[in-house]
Amino acid sequence: MHPRLLKTFLAVARTRNVTRAAAEVNLAQSSVSDQIQALEAELGAGLFTRSRQGLELTPAGEALKPYAEQLLALADDARAAIDVTKAETAGTLSIGALETIASVKLAGWLADFRAVHSGIDIKLKIGGSGGLLRMLGEGEIDVAFCFERSDAGEPDKRFARRVVAAEPLVLIAPPGENRMDVDLAELAEKRFVATETGCVYRAMVDMAFAEAGLGGPKLAAEVGSIDAIAGLVAA
Template sequence: MHPRLLKTFLAVARTRNVTRAAVEVNLAQSSVSDQIQALEAELGASLFTRSRRGLELTPAGEALKPYAEELLSLADDARAAIDATRSATVGRLAIGALETIASARLAGWLADFHAVHPDIDIKLKIAGSGDLLRRLGDGEIDVAFCFDRSGASESDERFARRVVAAEPLVLIAPPGENRTEVDLAELAEKRFVATETGCVYRAMVDRAFAEAGLGESPVDHGAVD
């Protein structure tokens, strides 16, 4: 039984009139009559009889009516379920990133993501690594792009981590001292300028000296921002 036939059947049952039912289902009167006849032929039973009050349901019609209503209701539920799957990708994505990553990397990545998921609204937050991880833990953002050195820190079990790119950390030295291989012990005897405490680059430099057993890094405490 096609849902279209059941819908027409219920319209005739409600209005008791082919003309009014035709208006309700937006069909010609002849189409309504044809559909009722097709449904009766399929079921092998008459569904309506004529009376002074209009079309009346036969016992077969009375039996069909609740099933027709249930079938159409299930059809509506099925459509709603399918629509829900289509809209599953519609939503918001909150991204946090360091300023360097946002300016140098994210533009291309976000353009590619938007091309595949045009219905997702993207919100970007620029902050330091510590603030980004705090926001990620608090659920304020969905993903954070930070710098880290592989194996330099224990993984936080709350987060899934993935390396998406590698960036070299470069030391700029005076002429004649810009060698490819640099010994940290030798560097520890010199003074140089790095970003301020709290910056991820400064933290990576300080950690490298600490792991080498050289104590604090010899960074000029008048560091630049």
């Protein structure tokens, strides 16, 4: 029994009139009559009889009516379930990331993601760790890629956390000064081009100096871009 035939059958059962049923289902009167006849032929039973009040359901029609309603409701549920799966594979994913992670790691990761989820648009926002966690907490982004800080205390229970990679922290020096045997006390005499206060890199450097009892590093400049920092040191 095709849902189209059941829909027409129920329209006739409600209106008790072919003309009004045709207007309800947006068909010609002849098409409504043809569909009812097709359904009766399929079931091998008459579904309507004529009376002074209009079309009346036969016992077979009365028996079919609740099943037709249930079948059409199931068809609607099936369509709704399919629509949900479509919604799950389309939409927008807002990602926040540190500049270095975005430029070095995310390109490959996001290319793989797009290959599997081509219907999802990606919005990428660059920021510092503190700003990214704030945006994540306020719902401005869906996920954040940032570094774990060893001095951050208890993890924020609002967020699910997962380690996806580990990176070494390295010191960049001008040509001719990149010796392996230099210690932190000697470095404390140098001037640093560093990220701004609040950045996870800056926090790691400040903590290393503080733990060594050396105070903070001497600064030549504070710069928000890692690439710019490398260029300034080289120059």
